[in-house]
Amino acid sequence: MTDAGRAPTPPSEIDRQLAALGPREIVVGLPTYNNAATVATVAAAVRAGLAAHFPDAPAALVNIDCGSADGTPELLADAGVPVALARHDAPIGERATIPFHGLPGRDAALRLAFDAARRLKARVLVALEADVTSISAEWIDRLVRPVWEDKADLVVPAYARHRYEGTLTNLLLAPLVRALFGRRLRQPLGGACALSARLLDHVVAHPDLPSTGRDLVDLWVTGRAIADQFALGEAWLGPRRVESRTRMTDLPTVVAQVLSALFTVMERYEPLWLGVTGSEPVLAIGEPVVPGPEPTTVDVERMVGAFRRGVRDLVEIWAHVLAPETLGDVLSLDVRDAGTYRFPDPLWARVAYDFALGHHYGVIHRDHLLRSLVPLCLGRTAAFVIATRAASGAETDAALEKVGAAFEREKPYLTERWH
Amino acid sequence: MSHRPTGRDWYKDAVFYEVHVKAFADGNGDGVGDFVGLTGRLDYLKDLGVDCLWILPMYASPLRDDGYDIADFYSIHPAYGTVEDFQTFLDEAHARNLRVIADLVMNHTSDQHPWFQASRSGPASPYADYYVWSDADTRYRNARIIFIDTEKSNWTFDPVRKAYFWHRFFGHQPDLNYDNPAVRRAMLDVMRFWLDRGLDGFRCDAVPYLVEREGTSCENLAETHGVLKEFRRVIDEEFGGDRVLLAEANQWPEDVRPYFGEGDECHMAFHFPLMPRIYMAVRLEERLPIVDIFTHTPPIPPSAQWGLFLRNHDELTLEMVTNEERAFMYYAYAQDPEMKLNLGIRRRLAPLLDNDRRRVELLNSLLLTLPGSPIVYYGDEIGMGDNVYLGDRDGVRTPMQWSRDRNAGFSAADESTLYLPVITDPVYGYQAVNVAAQARTPSSLLNAMKRLIATRRTSPAFGRGAIEFLRPRNQRILAYVRRHQRDTLLIVNNLAGSPQPVELDLRGFAGSTPVEMLGQTRFPTIGEAPYFLSLGPHGFYWFRIERPDEGDEPYGIEDTAI
Numbered sequence: 001m002t003d004a005g006r007a008p009t010p011p012s013e014i015d016r017q018l019a020a021l022g023p024r025e026i027v028v029g030l031p032t033y034n035n036a037a038t039v040a041t042v043a044a045a046v047r048a049g050l051a052a053h054f055p056d057a058p059a060a061l062v063n064i065d066c067g068s069a070d071g072t073p074e075l076l077a078d079a080g081v082p083v084a085l086a087r088h089d090a091p092i093g094e095r096a097t098i099p100f101h102g103l104p105g106r107d108a109a110l111r112l113a114f115d116a117a118r119r120l121k122a123r124v125l126v127a128l129e130a131d132v133t134s135i136s137a138e139w140i141d142r143l144v145r146p147v148w149e150d151k152a153d154l155v156v157p158a159y160a161r162h163r164y165e166g167t168l169t170n171l172l173l174a175p176l177v178r179a180l181f182g183r184r185l186r187q188p189l190g191g192a193c194a195l196s197a198r199l200l201d202h203v204v205a206h207p208d209l210p211s212t213g214r215d216l217v218d219l220w221v222t223g224r225a226i227a228d229q230f231a232l233g234e235a236w237l238g239p240r241r242v243e244s245r246t247r248m249t250d251l252p253t254v255v256a257q258v259l260s261a262l263f264t265v266m267e268r269y270e271p272l273w274l275g276v277t278g279s280e281p282v283l284a285i286g287e288p289v290v291p292g293p294e295p296t297t298v299d300v301e302r303m304v305g306a307f308r309r310g311v312r313d314l315v316e317i318w319a320h321v322l323a324p325e326t327l328g329d330v331l332s333l334d335v336r337d338a339g340t341y342r343f344p345d346p347l348w349a350r351v352a353y354d355f356a357l358g359h360h361y362g363v364i365h366r367d368h369l370l371r372s373l374v375p376l377c378l379g380r381t382a383a384f385v386i387a388t389r390a391a392s393g394a395e396t397d398a399a400l401e402k403v404g405a406a407f408e409r410e411k412p413y414l415t416e417r418w419h
Numbered sequence: 420m421s422h423r424p425t426g427r428d429w430y431k432d433a434v435f436y437e438v439h440v441k442a443f444a445d446g447n448g449d450g451v452g453d454f455v456g457l458t459g460r461l462d463y464l465k466d467l468g469v470d471c472l473w474i475l476p477m478y479a480s481p482l483r484d485d486g487y488d489i490a491d492f493y494s495i496h497p498a499y500g501t502v503e504d505f506q507t508f509l510d511e512a513h514a515r516n517l518r519v520i521a522d523l524v525m526n527h528t529s530d531q532h533p534w535f536q537a538s539r540s541g542p543a544s545p546y547a548d549y550y551v552w553s554d555a556d557t558r559y560r561n562a563r564i565i566f567i568d569t570e571k572s573n574w575t576f577d578p579v580r581k582a583y584f585w586h587r588f589f590g591h592q593p594d595l596n597y598d599n600p601a602v603r604r605a606m607l608d609v610m611r612f613w614l615d616r617g618l619d620g621f622r623c624d625a626v627p628y629l630v631e632r633e634g635t636s637c638e639n640l641a642e643t644h645g646v647l648k649e650f651r652r653v654i655d656e657e658f659g660g661d662r663v664l665l666a667e668a669n670q671w672p673e674d675v676r677p678y679f680g681e682g683d684e685c686h687m688a689f690h691f692p693l694m695p696r697i698y699m700a701v702r703l704e705e706r707l708p709i710v711d712i713f714t715h716t717p718p719i720p721p722s723a724q725w726g727l728f729l730r731n732h733d734e735l736t737l738e739m740v741t742n743e744e745r746a747f748m749y750y751a752y753a754q755d756p757e758m759k760l761n762l763g764i765r766r767r768l769a770p771l772l773d774n775d776r777r778r779v780e781l782l783n784s785l786l787l788t789l790p791g792s793p794i795v796y797y798g799d800e801i802g803m804g805d806n807v808y809l810g811d812r813d814g815v816r817t818p819m820q821w822s823r824d825r826n827a828g829f830s831a832a833d834e835s836t837l838y839l840p841v842i843t844d845p846v847y848g849y850q851a852v853n854v855a856a857q858a859r860t861p862s863s864l865l866n867a868m869k870r871l872i873a874t875r876r877t878s879p880a881f882g883r884g885a886i887e888f889l890r891p892r893n894q895r896i897l898a899y900v901r902r903h904q905r906d907t908l909l910i911v912n913n914l915a916g917s918p919q920p921v922e923l924d925l926r927g928f929a930g931s932t933p934v935e936m937l938g939q940t941r942f943p944t945i946g947e948a949p950y951f952l953s954l955g956p957h958g959f960y961w962f963r964i965e966r967p968d969e970g971d972e973p974y975g976i977e978d979t980a981i
Contacts, residue, residue, distance in 0.1 A: 100981055165979040173981070189981055242978075249977045258981060298975035306974070313877050381976060 017084040018119050026050065026059040026144060027122040028081070029113030033090075033103050035130035036070040038243050042130055043079035049140025050081070054148070062116045064109040066090040072130070086112055094214060100254040101191060102131055102247035107210060107217045114195075114204050124148055126194040134241035142235040143194040146285050152233035153199040154225045155285065157190040159240040163291030163388070163396045164298050167381045168255065170400050172352060175407035176262060177219075179349075179414075180273035181226045184281050184404060186234060189218055189258065199230050208269060215261035216268075223265060223272035236286035255377060256370035263359040263370075274415060279408055290393040303382035304335055310375025311335075317372045321358035326350045330376070343383035345406035351376055352407070353414040360418065427661045429518070430620075430686055431724045432882040433470035434787075434872055435794040437731055440477050440499045441838055443797060443819050445830030450837045452818070452829070454495070454504040458511050460821075463854065467800060467865075468872035471518040473622050473665075475732055477505065481531050481591075485732075485816070487522075487624060488529035488592050492609040498838075502616075509617050518619040520663060525606060526625040527592040534605075535593050539580040548599045551585035551631060562587070562637040587628045587637075597629045597646050607653055614654065620663035623647075623685065626678065627668045639674055647684050663687060665726055672716040682720035690716070690725040690791055697729065697785055698771065699744060701778060701957075704915040706897040709785075710888050724882070725791030729782050730768045730799055733812055767815050769802035774846060776802075777957035780867055781912060784959040787875045788901065788910045790886045800868045801857050804847020809839060817842050822855035874936050874961060880906040889923055896921040896954070900964075907964040909933055913954035922949035933962035941965075 028046050032039060043061070050059050060082040065073045066089065073085045090105025103109065110127060117125035124147045128135065139157075146152035159166075169187055177188045195203075203209055203221055210216035225232060248254055266273060311331060318327055330351065335341050351373075358369050388396045438457070446455025454477075464472065476486030479494045486496065495505050512519050528535055537546035556574035564570050565587055574583040575590040584593045595602050610621065630642035647664070654662055666678045666685035671692060678685045692715075696708035719725070764771070772778040779802060786793045798819055805814040818841045821828030827841045827849030834840070841849050857863035875881045884901035891898060895915040901908040907928075913919045925945045933942040942962065952960065 161979070164976065166981060167976045168980040249980075251974065251977045251980060254977070254980050299973070303974050303976075316873060378974060381974075 014084065014086045014116075017086075018116060021060050021082055021084060021120060023058065023121040024060040024082070025057040025121075025123045026054055026148075027113075027117040027120050027125045028059065028061045028140075029110070029117065029125055029127040030061060030063050030076070030130055031103055031106060031109035031113070031127070032063055032065045032068060032072045032076075032130040034068045034070045034072060034246055035244075036068070036072045036075055037245075038131050038133050039072050039075050040079070041133045042128060042135055043076055043081065045135040045137055046128070046140060047080045049137035049144075052137050053141040054144065057148075060084060060120060062086065062113055062120075064088060064112045064116075066103070066105045066109060084116065086116065088112060091214075099215060100248045100257050101129070101189075101215075102242075102244045106215060107213070110217045111204075111209070111211070114200055117195075118197075118200055118204060121197075122200075123197050124194055125200060127192060129191040129242075131242055131244035131247065132191065132240055133243045134239055136238065139192070139235075139237050142237055142286055143192060146233045146235070146283075147194050147196045150196075151231065152194075152283060152285075153196040153230035154222065155194040155233040155235050156185065156188070156222070157192045157237050157240075158186045158234045158284075158288070159190065160236070160238050160289040161240075161291055163393060164385060165291075167298075167384070168258065168377060171348070171380055171384060171403060172377065173258060173262065174400075175349070175404040176352060176356075177222070178279050178404045179407040179411045180266065180276065181223050182276040182279045183226050183232060184279050185222070185232075186282075188222060191240075192237075193218070193221075194235075195221070196230075199225055202228065202230070210268075213261075213264055213268075215257060216265055219261055219265045220269060220272075223269060227272045227276075231283070233283045233285045236284060236288055251377075252371045252374045255374050256367055259355070259359075259370050259373065260366065263356055266356060267360055270418075274418065277411070279404070290397050292393060298381075298385055300382045300385050303378040303385075304341070307375050307379030307382060308335055310372070310379070314372050314375060317364060317368065318376075320363045321369055321372070322351065322354045326354050333379070335379070339386070341383055341386055343380045345403050346410055348380050348403070349407045349410035350413055351380075353410065353417075356414060357417050427659075428686075428722055428724075429661065430471070430663045430665075430792060431722075432876075432879060433518070433792050434468065434875065435471045435473050435520075435726070435792060436464060436467070436469040436797065437473045437475070437728075437794055438464075438797040439475045439732060439816055442816055443829075444821070445818075445832060446500075448831040449498070450830055450832035451498040452838075453498065454500040454508040456830075458504075458508040461508075461511055461515055461517065465515045465517060466869070468869055468876065469517070469795065471520060471619065472512065473794065474519060474521045476522045476524060476624075481529055483529070483591050484589055485812070487524050488527075488531075488589070489524050490529040490531040491533070492523075493612060506616055513617060520620040520622055520665060521613065521618055522624055523610070523613075523621040524624040525595070526628045527586060527588060527594045530591045530593055534595075538593075539577050539584075541580060548596055549602055549605075550593045551596045552580065552582045553585065554582055556583045558633060559585070559631050559635075559637050561635060562631070585631065587625070594628065594631075597643070603646060603649065607650060610650065610654065611657065614658050614662055618662070620665065620686070622665040622667060624667050626666045626685070627670060639668070639670065639677065644677055644680065644684060647678065648680055651680075651684055665689070672712070676717045676719065679719050679723040682722040686722065687724045687726050687792065690727055693789070694728060694730075695744070697782060700897070701772075701782065701914050704895050706894055706914060709789075709897055713886065713888070726794055727786055727789055727791035728794040728796065729786050730766075730771070730796045730815070731794070732796065732816060765805070765807060765812050765814050767803055767805040768796070768799040769847065770804050774802065774804075775957070776864065777955075778916075779864060780871075781914070781957040781959055783868060783871060784910070784912060784961070785897075787871055788881060788899075788908070788961065790884065790901070792882060793875075795868075800865055801852055801854055802847075802864045803852055804842050804844060806840070806842055806844075813839055820849040820853040822853050823850045827853060828855070870937060877936065878906045878908060878963065879903050880908045884908065889925075891921045891923050893919055893921045895919050898923055907931075908936075909962040909964055910959070911952060911954065911962070912959040913957055916956045918953060918955050918958075920951065920953045922951050925950040928964055930967045932965045932967075933960075934965050936961040936963050 062084045063073055063076045064086045088108050094104040124144050126143050143155050146155050173188055178184050210220050329347050355373050388399050441452040443452045444456030444460045446453050477495055477499055478489045479491035479496050480486045480488050495502055534546050534549045537544045538549045562573055576583050586592050586594055627638040629646050630640050631637040632640055663686040666688040668675045668678050669691045675688045678688045692712050696712045699708040807814045817839050818829035826834055857865035880901045880903035884903035887900045889898040898911040928945045932944050
C-alpha cells in the first residue's frame with residue numbers, strides 16, 4: 001500500500017487489539033471524524049441490532065478514526081461492544097476539503113476495515129456511517145443477514161426518500177452506474193455496505209484495489225463485485241437522517257467530488273464497464289419504498305436561473321466539453337416558460353457522456369470541467385421537478401426509470417468515442 | 420451564440436477590434452496584408468472574444484494618407500483584394516458572429532478621385548460643385564489648421580481650374596461640398612452599396628468638418644448635423660435599424676454630444692479626451708484626471724454609446740488637453756522628440772507604458788470597465804511595440820506579429836517587399852512578442868486579455884450601466900460602481916505602482932457580498948464600517964455585488980443531493 005493507506009498507529013498496537021479480540025464472525029467497521037455528537041446513537045443501534053438479530057455470533061466494532069479532535073474514539077471505547085480502535089491520517093489533500101460524505105480519507109479507512117475484518121476471520125463486514133442518526137437495530141439485520149445467509153456478497157442500502165431527495169443520485173449517478181456496470185442500483189454511494197468474506201478476500205487480494213485517488217473504493221468494490229459475478233443485494237432501510245457538522249453540502253463541490261470519483265473509476269478500470277450492455281435489477285431485501293410524494297420544497301425558479309446563468313457564462317467552457325450538436329441542443333432548450341420547460345433524457349445522457357469523455361481526454365482542467373456541470377445538473381433537476389410536480393410517487397419512479405433506460409440506450413455514444 | 424450581442428443596440432455590449440487590412444495577414448504573398456489573409460485569421464479574433472471588427476480604409480486610393488484619401492468608394496484597394504474577397508471575408512465573419520464596420524471618409528476624397536478630376540476641369544463640369552472652390556484663399560479664416568506640421572493653409576491653388584480648393588486635412592484631400600444635394604445623394608449611394616453587402620456600419624471619419632460657414636470655425640455646424648441626421652434616417656429606414664454609425668469627432672465631450680442627436684444621429688462617438696487623461700492619471704498616480712473628465716461628460720441618449728480606446732492607428736492625440744497637460748504628457752511619455760507628431764505621441768500601448776505588464780493590464784481594465792464600448796487596437800492585445808523611426812504614423816502600423824517565422828508569420832514575401840518592416844528590436848521584436856508564443860503561455864498578455872474580455876461579457880452593466888465614482892481618501896485609488904437593472908459592479912483600480920490600502924464607503928450595499936469576477940472569489944460581506952481593501956501595484960478588482968437574496972439561497976436539493 002502507498003502512503004495514503006499507511007496507518008500511523010504503531011502496527012503492534014492495532015495488531016495487539018485485534019489479536020486480543022480473536023475471531024469474530026461479524027465485524028462492524030465504523031470510520032469516524034469528529035462525530036462525538038452522534039457516534040453513541042450509532043453504537044447503540046449496533047449493540048441492539050446484534051443482540052436482537054445475531055445474539056450468538058461473536059462480533060466486534062472496529063473504529064477507524066482519522067484524527068478526531070472531539071474524543072470520538074474514546075466515546076466508542078465503552079460502547080458496550082468489543083472494540084478495536086485504529087487511527088489513520090487522511091491524506092493532506094483530503095483533510096483540506098471535507099468531502100460530501102463528511103469523512104476525509106474514506107478510502108484508506110475502508111481499506112483498513114477490510115484488512116481488520118479479514119484478520120478477525122469475519123464472515124460479514126458491515127461498514128456504517130457515524131453521522132447517520134436514523135439508524136436502527138433493524139438496519140443491522142437488513143444489511144448483514146443476506147450475507148450471513150449466503151444470499152449476497154455485497155449488500156448496499158436503499159433509503160426511503162422524499163422524491164426530490166437525492167436528485168444528483170437519481171438523475172445522474174444511478175443512471176450512470178446502471179449503464180456502466182449493468183445493475184439498476186437505486187442509490188450508489190449510499191454510505192453503508194456489507195461484504196462477505198469471499199468478496200473481502202477477492203478485493204483485498206485484487207491488484208486493482210485503489211490505493212491512490214479519492215473516493216474510489218466504494219464505486220470500485222461495487223463495479224468489481226458486479227463484474228466478477230458476486231451476488232448483489234439492495235437493503236431497503238428507513239429514511240437516512242444525517243447529523244453532521246463536517247458533511248459538505250456545497251453543490252459544486254459535491255458534484256465535482258462524486259463525478260470525479262466515478263469518472264476516475266471509468267478511466268482506470270475500463271474492463272469493469274466498457275463491454276457491459278443492458279442492465280439487470282438488483283435483489284431487493286425488504287420492501288422497496290416508492291419515493292414519497294410530499295409537497296416540494298425545492299426552488300425551481302432559482303435552479304432555472306442558475307441554468308440560464310450557466311448558458312450565459314459557461315458556454316465557452318461547455319464548447320470544449322460538449323459535442324457541437326449536444327451543445328446546440330442544450331442552448332436551444334426553451335427555458336423561458338417554466339411551465340413547459342423539459343430536458344429530454346437522451347440529451348441529458350449525451351451531456352453526461354460528453355463530460356465523461358471530456359474528463360477522459362482532459363480537454364480542460366478537470367475541476368473546472370466538473371464544476372461547469374453544476375448548472376446543467378440544476379437545469380436537468382428543474383426540468384425533472386417541473387415534469388413530475390403533479391405526479392404520484394410511482395409516476396415519479398417511472399420517470400426516473402426512463403432516465404436510466406436512456407443512459408443505457410445512449411451508452412454506445414460513450415463507448416464509440418472512448419478510444 | 421446566444422450571449423453574443425444581438426438586437427438593434429448590439430454595439431452597446433460589443434468589444435471592437437480595430438484592424439488594418441494591410442497590417443494583419445498577407446494571403447497572396449505580395450508583402451501587403453489583404454482580405455484573404457484577414458479571413459484566414461478570423462478564428463483568432465473570434466477566440467480573442469471581440470464582437471466587431473473596425474476595418475481601416477480599404478478603398479482604392481493613392482495611399483498618400485494611408486487610405487484616408489479615397490480615389491474610388493466602390494472598389495477595394497487592389498493590394499487588399501477585390502470586392503469579392505471582401506464579400507467572402509464579411510460572410511465568414513458573420514458566420515462566426517463577428518460584425519464588421521468599415522471606415523468611411525465622408526469629408527473629403529483623394530485628389531485622384533474622378534469626381535475631383537472632373538470638378539477641377541472647370542465650372543461647367545457636372546461635378547463642378549462637388550468640392551468647395553474659391554477664387555481667393557481668404558474665406559473661412561476662423562477655421563484652424565489641423566495638420567500644422569505639414570499644412571500652411573486650408574486652401575490650395577489648383578492650376579487646372581485656376582482656383583483654390585478647400586481642404587481641412589492634407590492638400591491632396593479636397594473637402595466634398597455637402598451643401599450640394601448631389602454630393603449627399605452620391606454619398607448615400609456609397610453607403611448603400613456596402614450596407615447591401617451586409618456591412619454592419621461605418622466609422623465615419625472626420626465628421627465635424629462636412630459643412631463650412633463664414634465666420635465660424637467650420638466645425639460642428641448645425642448644417643453638418645443635418646447631413647448626418649439625414650444619413651441616419653435613410654439607413655435606419657432601408658436597413659432595419661441595426662447598422663451603426665460611429666463618429667470620429669476629436670472634440671470635447673460637450674461638443675461631441677450633439678453628434679448623438681436625440682438618438683437620431685450617430686449611434687456612437689469616440690471619447691477622445693478620456694484617453695490622454697488615463698495616461699496622465701497613471702503617470703501622476705492620481706485619479707482626478709479621469710474623474711474630472713467624466714464630470715465634464717454630458718449624459719447621452721439611451722441608445723447612444725461612447726467608443727473608448729487606449730490607442731489607435733493615429734498618434735495618441737493631445738488636442739484635447741491643456742497646454743500644461745500636454746507638456747506634462749510629452750515629458751512623461753515622449754522624451755525622444757521623434758515620438759512627437761502633430762499634437763500627439765506616436766507610440767503603441769506597451770512602449771508607452773515601458774512594457775510594464777501590470778500597467779498594461781490596468782489600462783485595459785479601465786478600458787473594459789469605464790462606460791462605453793471598448794476598442795482594442797490590433798497588436799496591443801499581445802503588447803506589440805512600435806518603430807518611431809518610420810515616417811508619419813507608420814510606426815504603429817507595422818505587420819501583426821503572429822509567430823517567430825519569417826516576417827513574423829505575417830507574409831511569405833521577401834522581407835524587402837513588406838509594406839513596412841516588422842518590429843525586430845530585442846524587446847518587442849516578433850521573436851519575443853508573437854501570437855503563437857502567447858497562445859501557448861497561460862499567463863501571457865493575450866490570455867489575460869481573453870479572460871478580461873470574457874469576463875466583461877458576463878454582465879451587461881459594463882456596456883450599459885450608469886457610473887458612480889466613489890471618493891475614498893486615497894487619491895491613488897479609482898473606484899466606481901456600474902449599475903444596470905439588477906446587475907451592480909464595483910470596480911477598484913490602483914493607479915499607483917506601489918501597494919495601496921483603501922477604505923470604501925459601501926454602506927449602501929450593507930449585507931451584500933462582493934464576488935471577484937475573474938476568480939469568482941467571495942469577499943467578506945459588506946457591513947456598515949468602511950470596507951477595507953488592499954491592492955497590489957497597479958492592481959484592480961472587478962466585483963459583482965451580490966445581494967443577500969442572491970447566491971447563497973439554497974436550491975433545496977443540496978443537503979440530500981447524493
